Amino acid sequence: MSDSPLEFDLDEVSPRQLIWQRFKRHRLAMVSIVFLVLIYLMAGFCEFVTPYGTETRNVKAINAPPMTIRFVDEGGQISLRPFVYGYDMHVNADTWMREYTENTNFRYPIYFFSRGERYRLWGLIDTDLHLFTTGHKGYVHFFGTDQLGRDLFSRVFYGARISLSIGIVGVVLTLFLGIFFGGVAGYLGGIVDRLVQRIIEVLQSLPTLPLWMALSAALPVAWSSIGVYFGITIILSLFGWPVLARQVRGRFLALREEDFVISARLLGASRMRIIFKHMLPSFTSHTITTATLAIPGMILGETALSFLGIGLRPPVVSWGVLMQQAQNYQVIVMTPWLLIPGLFVVLTVMAFNFLGDGLRDAIDPYSANREAS
Amino acid sequence: MVRSSISVITLRVILLPVLVFLKIAGVTADQAVLPKAWFEPSRTASELGITKFSQSPILSGLELPSVEVRLGKDPLVVSPLADIGRYGGTIRITRNEWLTFPNVESPMTISADMRTILPNLAQSWQTSPDGRRLTLTLREGIKWSDGKPLVSDDFLFVFNDLWLNDEFDPIPRRMAKGGRAEKIDDRTFYYEFENPNPLMVNYVAQYGSFMFLPKHYYQHFHPRYVEKEMLSRRIEDLGFISWMEYIEACRRQLIEESVDQPTVDAFQIVERTPTLARYIRNPYYFKIDPKGQQLPYIDKIDQQIIDNKEVIAAMSATGQLDFSAFELKTQDIPLLKLGEQSGDIRVLIWNRLHSSDVVIQPNYNYPDKRLAKLYWDHRFREALSIAINREEMNQIIYFGQGTPSQMTAHPSSAMYDKQFASAYADYDPARANFLLDALGLIDTDGDGLRDYEDGEPLTITLEFVDWETPKGISLELVSIYWREVGIDLRLKLVDSSLQSERAQANKMQMTVWHGDKVTDILLPISPLWWAPIQSGRENTLWNDWVRWRQTNGRLGVKPPPIMTQLQEWADEMYSTIDDKRRIELGKKILDVGAKNIWTIGTVGLAPQPVVISPKLRGVPDNGIWGWDNRWTLSYHPSTWYFE
């Protein structure tokens, strides 16, 4: 349109590249995305990443503190291969404490890509290859062990698989419900709009916790772990959609009057076609941002339900389940490493928030940072 | 004193040296330091020649009759653990200890040996030769905290006017079924039953504190004594919906109005708010120490109401409570011991009386016939039992201080046999796998868990309430052990009321409860773990067989011969007046139980932390903790005092 060189240069940059340029400026978002990719990868391959299964017990290390990874041994010798010292456990007859001291006679080198417990990756591939183990003797517990002597490091990543996927699955469900109701209300208007508005109003007037509680208590007792998992996910998303629906509705109302929608209508396009072909794509970016910011709510919701004893339950390992078992005064005073799963929850939730912020800044630079909720 | 002709249990124990029991028990030699008097009927002031009485300083100056008048004719003398105590102090506890700390009084009480019944409010009792009638004679001069005498009518009121009232108890309780209470005079009355009920005396010893109420107070809220319209107006004014609700709430000290009711216990409630209950010493309490000082030594109780058990554990560890035990578990001991180092608390390690902290109960009458049939196969039960590594459980959960055991009688019981405790209790996963293979339970779909022969997955859902003993952590371990032999056990934590409902409705595949009712007082009247005689929230093994028995075959399912045999034995054990025969029958029942593994036990006789203030004296260092001996009752908390 214009011959100005500046405009010409801009034409060379696709919108996607532009977004990426802007996104890169948000440092915390960049760090977050690296963190999230990493943790999702580790959760995805948790059988391989962790040295032990979720139920492997080490009776010699019950409630044992995290082990120190060493490169230098007692005698000051430097070893390129990291190693840990084994624990001597001693139950103190006076304090009833299990006291652990490192025994320098037992030195367990850490081997990478080594053989350990057998497992089935994703229930398909039968193997015993792990990212690291101490071979066939000794044991390594980076995050210490829990009250049954199970390796917390392993459990944290198995838990990550459940908790992180609940976030994703839940958000997809929420998005579906939100876009459906919001879109229908916004596009059709009239009675449908008023009905949806009312439902939203009702759902927002009630504290979610009691509703979650009642619904989870209503889940059939005999359901399998998978059933409960999806049950909980659905419950979490049932109360998450109104926020999104309101945003979508607002967008639809605005878009309905936009030129391109009106011309599509005049050209005789069907409603469905208008909604899916023309209107939805125009706010994909916005939806992605909202979804990113909704995932942490799901993750936190899962931990809250577990805390109340109505969420997931053993043998399923999730961050909520791990935190529920660490939810007492004794843990803070005596075995604080059992709070590590909590740290992962905090970091992940923060990362998603930073990522959401960064995305919004990048995608939507003009309505700068506006929170639509 | 008139001694009962049939309380042979009592006589036997007096003849047997206490130490023999301690040796059998192998639980705690420290019990030898308990005062001998705690194992014998308490003596009275006149028997000991006590003539001078005194009272707590907080009572002087109040408008009360003199202490001699209040104590009555011949007060009961209770020896403290070691030294004579001193008056004073307020003890801080939580509401959860409301039955474990305040000295709750019954007509009879249970000795520290957990097998002897001792006189208390009643000075004597007599069971008729046919076993149908139990006559009680109350001690003379015992008064309610308002000064009114304790009389036979107070007992008759509960039995006839409440328990047999179909508005108050639409469901007649087992204790009252087919019975009635009659008065002979103000201090003498009897319970009479259609069928022989010679062990009614055990019921009175265990549940006696629920068996009487101050009639002169409660009759104002009962339709038999108040005109209907006036009663409903009175109840409505108080904000209640029925007189039954009011009496229940008042009796259980749930409401502000509870402070109006008199008591014979050591403490009377004087304030009740949603967050707090306060008690003060009962000026008419009928017990004294050997120096003639009226008990209790402690003047007041402050009960805080805290719903969260973890908060209670934290409060116990940080010295905010002077007595705490009910909500504490074995795993809390290190935290408590750490708190002990600060000098704010003392941590005593008592012993829980549960033969097994967790009693795993398959539901033999579960509607899914395939699962029920599997349960009924001895090989399956054996496999489940020996797949559990009890020694490892003992190390992990109990610091190696518990006793791996099946569910059987307590070592203090005359029916105890070591063989019963160790039957099928040794860890043997290889044999468990062999047995399960032999049953045709093979993993057909390759998920590592066994399936039925036709390929349908075998899963067992276990519902449980996490109460009193460490059930959650134990079951998590059990589920791991079972998965290691290919059995898919799913755990579901439920609320206790839901457990009641699902137990009644026979909906549970498997459940657990803690293994109490194991001493000579309770086992003979309810051997519920080994014979289908009753069912409820704690026992869900065989509802249909129990119902068959209760309805004489009208409802339920006819039990198999072995169960009929056990029911007959249990009936005879309950109704025989021959003590030797009773023990013999009890052993038979336990023997069949041990051979058949009706239930699966884990670890029992486990350490129970009891936290007390370092200033609190008179508490035994080593006691036995549980429902069967009413927690602290045989250690006389009224003699505990602050230094």
Add this chain to the structure above:
Amino acid sequence: MRAYIARRIFGMLPTLALISIIIFVVIQLPPGDIVTSTLDRLQAEGVEVSNDQIQNLRAQYNLDQPMVFQYLHWIGGFVVGDMGYSYLYSRPVNELVWERLGYTLLITVSALIFTWAIAIPAGIYSAVRQYSIGDYLLTTVMLFGLATPSFLLALIVMYIGYEWFGITIGGLFSPEYRDVPWSLDRVSDFLGHLWIPMVVVGLSGTASTMRILRANLLDELNKPYVVTARAKGVRPIKLLIKYPLRIAINPFISTIGLLLPVLISGEAIVSIVLGLPTTGPALIQALINQDMYLAGSFLMLLAILTVIGMLLSDLLLAWSDPRIRYE
């Protein structure tokens, strides 16, 4: 304006009716009913319960009536101010609610004030110094509050409160101040305990509040009138407070009502962890035990408060922005 108010109030009624039905259904959803709790209580005293006679008990509690009748019975009483009777606590619900609601509102309101006291200055700072180290730091700290599950935070703060400040665990008063008449000492003891739930409940909301304010403020700060005023030499602080801040705070007004249910959920969990005598734990107990009148009336009351809150904020908005009235 009057017509608008009337229309809004009238419009609340169907919403509330719908809410009451949802509450009723949701409470009935889980298996079991209040009779099961009664059975439980009887069994604890050694009463043997037989299945055949449970119906008797159900009839006593009107549970054998059709659902619709039970619903009408409850809501009919509620409308005239009788919230029914709690079988769980054996007392009228009205009594239970009032003695607990005070503490709940106190914690909730103080948490709300705490949230604003922290979030508004932080939001202003972050907007004015966008992308500075302070901006990042504040955002991170606030997000930390949002990201920590409140039960974990409550536990940690409880521990810190005890270890560092000697604040007793459990309850809202030290033992010596429980159930004594109000005095200056008692008030200060109470405040000493109040800050723990206040901080924990409040922290979860600071991050989003601050973020919204920051974004709104940034929008305003880039507008021509601000640029002009700045160019004309109006003092920055005065300028900020006089115009952009006032406009940026507007959206808060519309969300006050919606905050209540969120804070109540948070308060319930925190009170359970800390053992506080507020509505939260009682509500959860009532839900678990299916104490219909207590749980239902509680939730209904909260819903009404929320709806009124939303109405008030709408009215406030309408009053400040006449266009809304005629929409």
